[in-house]
Amino acid sequence: MGQKRQIRVGSQWLYPDEAQKALSEALRVMKEEGHEGEHHQGFISKYIFSTDHKWIGVQYGFTALCFLMFGFTLMLLMRWQLAFPSKPIPGFIAQFLSDANAPGGIMLPEFYNQLGAMHGTIMVFLGIVPLAVGAFGNYLVPLQIGAPDMAFPKLNMASYWLYAIGGVLMLFSFTLPGGAANSGWTSYPPLSIIATQGQNMWLLGMVFLITSSLLGSVNFIVTIIQLRAKGMTFMRMPFFVWAQLVTSFLLLLAFPPLEAAAVMQFMDRVMDTSFFMPSGLVISGRVLEIAGGGNPLLWQHLFWFLAHPEVYVLILPAMGIVAEVIANNTRKPLWGYRSLVFATIFLGFMSFVVWAHHMFLTGMGTVINAFFQTTTMIISIPSVIILTALIISLWGGSIRFNTPMLFALAFLPMFGIGGLTGLPLGLAAADIHLHDTYYVIGHFHYVVAPGTIFAMFAGIYYWFPKVTGKMLNEKLGKLHFVGSIIFINGVFFPMFIQGLAGVSRRLYDGGAQYAHAQPVLHWNLFMSVSAWLLLAAQLPFIVNFFWSIFKGARATSNPWQATTLEWAATTSPPLAHGNFAEMPVVHRGPYEYSVPGYETRDFLPQHESGEGQPPAVVTPAVLPLGA
Amino acid sequence: MTMKKFLAMMFALLMVFTMACGGGGETASSDEDEGEDDGEEVISTTESSETVTTTPAAAVADAATVMGLVKFEGAAPPVGNLQMSADPVCHQAHPTAVKAEEVVLGAGGELANVFVYVKDYQGAVPAPSAAAVLDQKGCQYRPHVSGVQVGQTLQIKNSDPTLHNVHALAKANKEFNVGQPVQGMVSDKKFDKPEVMMKFKCDVHSWMNSYMGVVAHPYFGVSSAAGTFNINNLPPGTYMLEAWHEKFGTQTQQITVGPKESKQVTFTFKA
Numbered sequence: 001m002g003q004k005r006q007i008r009v010g011s012q013w014l015y016p017d018e019a020q021k022a023l024s025e026a027l028r029v030m031k032e033e034g035h036e037g038e039h040h041q042g043f044i045s046k047y048i049f050s051t052d053h054k055w056i057g058v059q060y061g062f063t064a065l066c067f068l069m070f071g072f073t074l075m076l077l078m079r080w081q082l083a084f085p086s087k088p089i090p091g092f093i094a095q096f097l098s099d100a101n102a103p104g105g106i107m108l109p110e111f112y113n114q115l116g117a118m119h120g121t122i123m124v125f126l127g128i129v130p131l132a133v134g135a136f137g138n139y140l141v142p143l144q145i146g147a148p149d150m151a152f153p154k155l156n157m158a159s160y161w162l163y164a165i166g167g168v169l170m171l172f173s174f175t176l177p178g179g180a181a182n183s184g185w186t187s188y189p190p191l192s193i194i195a196t197q198g199q200n201m202w203l204l205g206m207v208f209l210i211t212s213s214l215l216g217s218v219n220f221i222v223t224i225i226q227l228r229a230k231g232m233t234f235m236r237m238p239f240f241v242w243a244q245l246v247t248s249f250l251l252l253l254a255f256p257p258l259e260a261a262a263v264m265q266f267m268d269r270v271m272d273t274s275f276f277m278p279s280g281l282v283i284s285g286r287v288l289e290i291a292g293g294g295n296p297l298l299w300q301h302l303f304w305f306l307a308h309p310e311v312y313v314l315i316l317p318a319m320g321i322v323a324e325v326i327a328n329n330t331r332k333p334l335w336g337y338r339s340l341v342f343a344t345i346f347l348g349f350m351s352f353v354v355w356a357h358h359m360f361l362t363g364m365g366t367v368i369n370a371f372f373q374t375t376t377m378i379i380s381i382p383s384v385i386i387l388t389a390l391i392i393s394l395w396g397g398s399i400r401f402n403t404p405m406l407f408a409l410a411f412l413p414m415f416g417i418g419g420l421t422g423l424p425l426g427l428a429a430a431d432i433h434l435h436d437t438y439y440v441i442g443h444f445h446y447v448v449a450p451g452t453i454f455a456m457f458a459g460i461y462y463w464f465p466k467v468t469g470k471m472l473n474e475k476l477g478k479l480h481f482v483g484s485i486i487f488i489n490g491v492f493f494p495m496f497i498q499g500l501a502g503v504s505r506r507l508y509d510g511g512a513q514y515a516h517a518q519p520v521l522h523w524n525l526f527m528s529v530s531a532w533l534l535l536a537a538q539l540p541f542i543v544n545f546f547w548s549i550f551k552g553a554r555a556t557s558n559p560w561q562a563t564t565l566e567w568a569a570t571t572s573p574p575l576a577h578g579n580f581a582e583m584p585v586v587h588r589g590p591y592e593y594s595v596p597g598y599e600t601r602d603f604l605p606q607h608e609s610g611e612g613q614p615p616a617v618v619t620p621a622v623l624p625l626g627a
Numbered sequence: 628m629t630m631k632k633f634l635a636m637m638f639a640l641l642m643v644f645t646m647a648c649g650g651g652g653e654t655a656s657s658d659e660d661e662g663e664d665d666g667e668e669v670i671s672t673t674e675s676s677e678t679v680t681t682t683p684a685a686a687v688a689d690a691a692t693v694m695g696l697v698k699f700e701g702a703a704p705p706v707g708n709l710q711m712s713a714d715p716v717c718h719q720a721h722p723t724a725v726k727a728e729e730v731v732l733g734a735g736g737e738l739a740n741v742f743v744y745v746k747d748y749q750g751a752v753p754a755p756s757a758a759a760v761l762d763q764k765g766c767q768y769r770p771h772v773s774g775v776q777v778g779q780t781l782q783i784k785n786s787d788p789t790l791h792n793v794h795a796l797a798k799a800n801k802e803f804n805v806g807q808p809v810q811g812m813v814s815d816k817k818f819d820k821p822e823v824m825m826k827f828k829c830d831v832h833s834w835m836n837s838y839m840g841v842v843a844h845p846y847f848g849v850s851s852a853a854g855t856f857n858i859n860n861l862p863p864g865t866y867m868l869e870a871w872h873e874k875f876g877t878q879t880q881q882i883t884v885g886p887k888e889s890k891q892v893t894f895t896f897k898a
Binding site for chain 1: 789790792794796804805806808809812814826828830833836
């Protein structure tokens with residue numbers, strides 16, 4: 001394929017072979033002329049409005065980590081209220097909260113609702129997706145497929161800045177009268193349409209975030225399809241790239257309905273339309289003076305049509321990262337690479353026909369319920385295939401228990417718990433009891449917190465040397481891991497117990513007013529203390545992160561002895577422009593570990609010919625951060 | 628597209644959305660919008676008077692007094708009991724059944740909870756410094772009907788050991804909806820426009836409601852259990868009095884008061 005496909009290089013359209021030659025020649029000339037890594041860019045175009053996929057990835061990563069931390073602190077505040085309902089928040093924290101939110105340090109229910117809605121929104125849309133796709137995807141996909149950059153570098157920059165604007169709008173909404181959005185991260189009407197002004201800002205923020213994701217997803221798809229290095233067939237792509245490709249299709253196809261829905265909800269709020277507002281709605285004893293005739297369930301359909309594929313947007317890149325880390329640290333080829341790929345593609349398709357399992361209690365009827373219940377059971381199959389392949393990949397491996405591997409290994413059982421506890425929720429009968437209880441919170445947090453976020457940590461520890469040229473400290477890393485795995489289970493496991501006892505997820509006092517919640521209320525303190533200790537467990541990571549950037553041990557270009565192009569075919573960090581000193585040519589699949597016949601090493605990089613004596617490892621030169 | 632043009636476009640886009648949002652916020656004026664001039668909310672445990680009294684800021688030397696009586700004629704409508712069992716705190720606060728407060732009649736037909744005010748007073752009277760108080764006690768508003776002057780501080784207090792949310796269903800003023808989860812919490816509010824009557828409601832306890840007349844002057848009163856009300860320190864002149872009752876509607880009466888006169892007025896509502 002691709003014989004007639006042309007690529008634009010500068011002002012010319014060239015066939016891939018010609019393009020590759022032209023790029024290699026340009027890089028060689030630059031190198032000879034001593035321009036390597038310095039293109040006389042100003043500070044702003046290099047570090048602020050950069051078009052280099054690597055720097056955009058770093059921008060995404062740093063911003064997303066800050067938002068993750070912010071979203072985490074919102075949750076820590078909520079946990080105070082749940083452990084000590086209506087007791088004053090300690091003064092040194094309460095002083096940051098206005099009297100409109102916490103008079104005398106006592107958290108008002110409406111502020112709790114803001115925290116809940118914004119925790120979910122920030123963690124999902126401003127934290128994990130930008131980290132998983134924007135950061136890891138941007139940085140690694142071009143490197144792993146042997147491309148000099150993304151297909152549309154300016155689109156890439158626009159994607160980041162739209163994301164940043166969306167994030168600022170979300171943060172700004174806390175300062176509005178009535179505070180930030182407070183109708184849950186799902187923003188169900190009619191509640192969201194009669195809510196305070198913060199909801200307007202939420203909707204605008206979402207429009208920016210969705211637009212950002214759309215630009216990014218188009219870019220990823222085109223890059224992966226068009227810019228693979230010579231020899232990088234689809235079945236030679238690292239699994240991480242496959243995960244990003246399927247994720248991009250999910251973002252591309254699932255997000256537009258929510259963008260449309262967000263605009264419609266915005267119109268319902270500010271232009272008195274009634275897309276989601278029924279006639280004769282009585283609120284606080286008054287009939288609302290609206291046109292009516294709309295349907296609140298329409299929002300739920302549009303929202304979940306995005307938000308269920310979004311679950312896979314959250315988990316697929318994580319699986320991709322875990323696969324890379326596991327293959328590298330077991331020193332074995334991934335077990336069932338093709339199964340992984342086809343399971344991922346199938347999972348992508350199926351993720352579009354399961355959305356209404358979030359809506360079993362809306363009275364859709366048993367026929368519709370049965371359909372979505374069936375598709376939900378079916379979609380668990382590819383998930384299980386992926387998890388099984390990753391677990392079997394461990395079998396017989398000589399496992400290196402370094403920090404990234406520990407996080408990747410922890411991902412497997414944690415995601416397993418998260419996935420399996422989802423099955424009862426996918427069965428309409430069981431969901432009647434479990435819907436909107438803490439069981440649901442426990443389920444999806446196991447998927448995204450000790451699941452996805454642990455995978456993100458694995459990725460950060462694994463690729464940190466690639467980005468900075470420095471190694472993260474292993475001792476601090478292991479300390480971070482041990483604290484995190486203990487306390488994160490302390491936070492989320494008791495939620496299953498509370499949820500099975502019927503404690504609703506949205507109570508600002510954690511169920512203190514309900515008789516049926518009393519036997520399980522004592523878990524609230526346990527979970528809250530675990531959450532605060534989880535914060536403490538992140539301190540080694542934060543210290544390690546910044547300390548290592550400046551003082552960490554220098555990394556060789558391929559410290560993990562990896563086979564994929566981003567490690568084996570370029571420096572750490574890679575060249576500022578063009579990524580590779582010579583455009584690599586790919587000869588084999590991505591996981592040629594424990595290759596027999598080699599005495600000095602046990603792996604064969606993708607771009608090495610492998611004929612005769614194994615060539616030396618690519619130049620060990622290390623460039624400083626940002627070069 | 629050059630970088631400069633791109634940035635200009637992004638900035639313009641942001642401005643358009645931001646402006647759209649700002650405008651939207653006002654036109655939406657949605658149910659839970661909080662007033663910009665909302666007072667600070669403070670924790671207070673001090674007890675205060677349970678009745679709202681009319682205290683003009685500046686007494687006029689030859690001011691008159693209106694002394695009124697509100698009566699009801701006809702068959703008394705049936706009065707039901709409030710069902711408070713949904714919240715044990717509310718239920719246990721009342722050893723005996725609590726009557727609904729929609730119609731409170733005396734033995735001789737005296738009608739309580741009628742808000743009477745001078746409808747057409749044109750002068751400017753500064754708001755009193757003393758705050759009016761709206762208490763929530765035993766899961767009922769105290770008082771059930773009251774008045775407050777524009778610009779006067781209204782202290783809304785929760786005397787119950789349970790959550791109340793104070794939802795002011797304002798039309799002329801900005802609507803607000805604040806939670807008071809803890810006993811003794813006080814929210815200070817002010818209103819900047821006259822509004823007769825404004826309904827207060829607790830969305831947690833559906834039986835709880837209260838009505839408040841917001842007027843631009845201090846010349847108003849609320850009929851007591853004996854059906855009587857006073858409007859003090861009214862400057863001499865001819866005025867239109869309006870009496871409002873939540874079930875029986877409004878009545879008006881023109882009165883003329885002379886210097887230092889004590890004027891007797893009677894309103895009679897019928898079923």
